[in-house]
Amino acid sequence: MKSEYKIIGDIIAENTRVLDVGCDEGILMEFLKKHKNVDIRGIEISKKKVQTCVSKGLTVIEGDAEFDLKQFPDKSFDYVVLGQTLQAFINPKIVIQELLRVGNRAIVTIPNFGHWRVRLNLLIQGTMPVTKTLPNEWYNTPNIHMCTIKDFVRFSKTMNFKIFKSFALMNKNVSNINSSNLLFKNLFCELGVFLIEK
Numbered sequence: 001m002k003s004e005y006k007i008i009g010d011i012i013a014e015n016t017r018v019l020d021v022g023c024d025e026g027i028l029m030e031f032l033k034k035h036k037n038v039d040i041r042g043i044e045i046s047k048k049k050v051q052t053c054v055s056k057g058l059t060v061i062e063g064d065a066e067f068d069l070k071q072f073p074d075k076s077f078d079y080v081v082l083g084q085t086l087q088a089f090i091n092p093k094i095v096i097q098e099l100l101r102v103g104n105r106a107i108v109t110i111p112n113f114g115h116w117r118v119r120l121n122l123l124i125q126g127t128m129p130v131t132k133t134l135p136n137e138w139y140n141t142p143n144i145h146m147c148t149i150k151d152f153v154r155f156s157k158t159m160n161f162k163i164f165k166s167f168a169l170m171n172k173n174v175s176n177i178n179s180s181n182l183l184f185k186n187l188f189c190e191l192g193v194f195l196i197e198k
Contacts, residue, residue, distance in 0.1 A: 004109045005031055007167050007174055007193045008081060011107055012036055016078035019043065019102060021065045022085040026053035029060075041077075043068060066090060069098040077103040084109050084133075084191075088142040096159055100198045105164065109193045112168075114148030114186045133190045149177065149185055149192040156196065165195040 005028050012018060014036050020029050023042030026049075032038045042060035044050050053060035063071075065082070066089050080103030082095070087110060089095045099106035111133040112118075121129035128138035136142070147155075149168060156163050166177040168189035177185045177192065185192075 002027070002083070003169050003172055004083065004191060004193050007169075008032075008083075008107055008109075009035055011165065011193075011195050012038065012079050014038070017041075017076070019072070019077045019080045021069070021080060021082045021099070023049075023053060023058075023060055024083075025049050026056055026058045026060065028081065028083065029053070029058050030056065033058075065098070066095055069095075069102055072102045074101055075104055078105070079103055080106045082106065082108045084111055085142075086110055087113075087145045087147050090144065092145055092147075092155075093159060096155075096161065096196075100161060100196065105195060105197045107193065107195050108152075109191060110147050110149070110152055111143075112149050112186065112189055112192055113146040114150060115190050116187050119187075131190070149189060150182060152192060152194060153177075153182060156194075161196050161198055163194050164197050167193040169193070 016038050018038045018040045020042040023029055023044045029040050029042050032040055043063045043065055044060055045064050047062055050060050050062045080099045086092050086108055117131055118129045167174050168177050168185040169191040170189045
């Protein structure tokens with residue numbers, strides 16, 4: 001299970017309605033269903049992964065979040081989760097707008113391209129980094145918009161949404177992100193987790 005799932009599980013209240021966008025093979029969905037007793041749905045672009053989810057008894061539809069979130073009514077979920085995929089969309093602004101339209105709150109996790117290993121690899125090796133949170137080579141990565149924790153905080157001001165809570169992962173340790181430690185978190189943390197609302 002991915003490290004951020006525990007944080008997401010701690011954020012999400014019991015007995016709520018949740019949409020997992022880009023739900024992969026449904027691991028987070030199963031976790032939340034079991035531990036939080038949530039009414040959870042998923043949307044996934046891969047037909048094979050949708051079939052895997054359905055075979056587990058999960059309610060998942062095949063679709064591209066960039067275009068297909070429009071089919072969900074306003075505020076139809078308490079939480080909408082987008083795990084490590086914002087950077088793979090052509091237009092992240094539209095996706096964030098749709099997340100906050102469909103859900104009362106959204107939880108967005110991002111791999112931090114500002115982490116010191118990423119910077120060092122680019123400086124010394126002169127190549128795009130391959131790390132635990134960025135496991136693909138430059139030519140087969142789904143990531144088209146490289147984003148740092150600091151970038152996402154700035155993005156919230158540009159897009160005029162509130163970051164209600166924010167956390168950073170560093171070697172499986174979780175800590176809060178705030179204005180006084182933003183530079184440190186941006187340099188040393190591998191992943192950012194943001195609970196956002198309009």
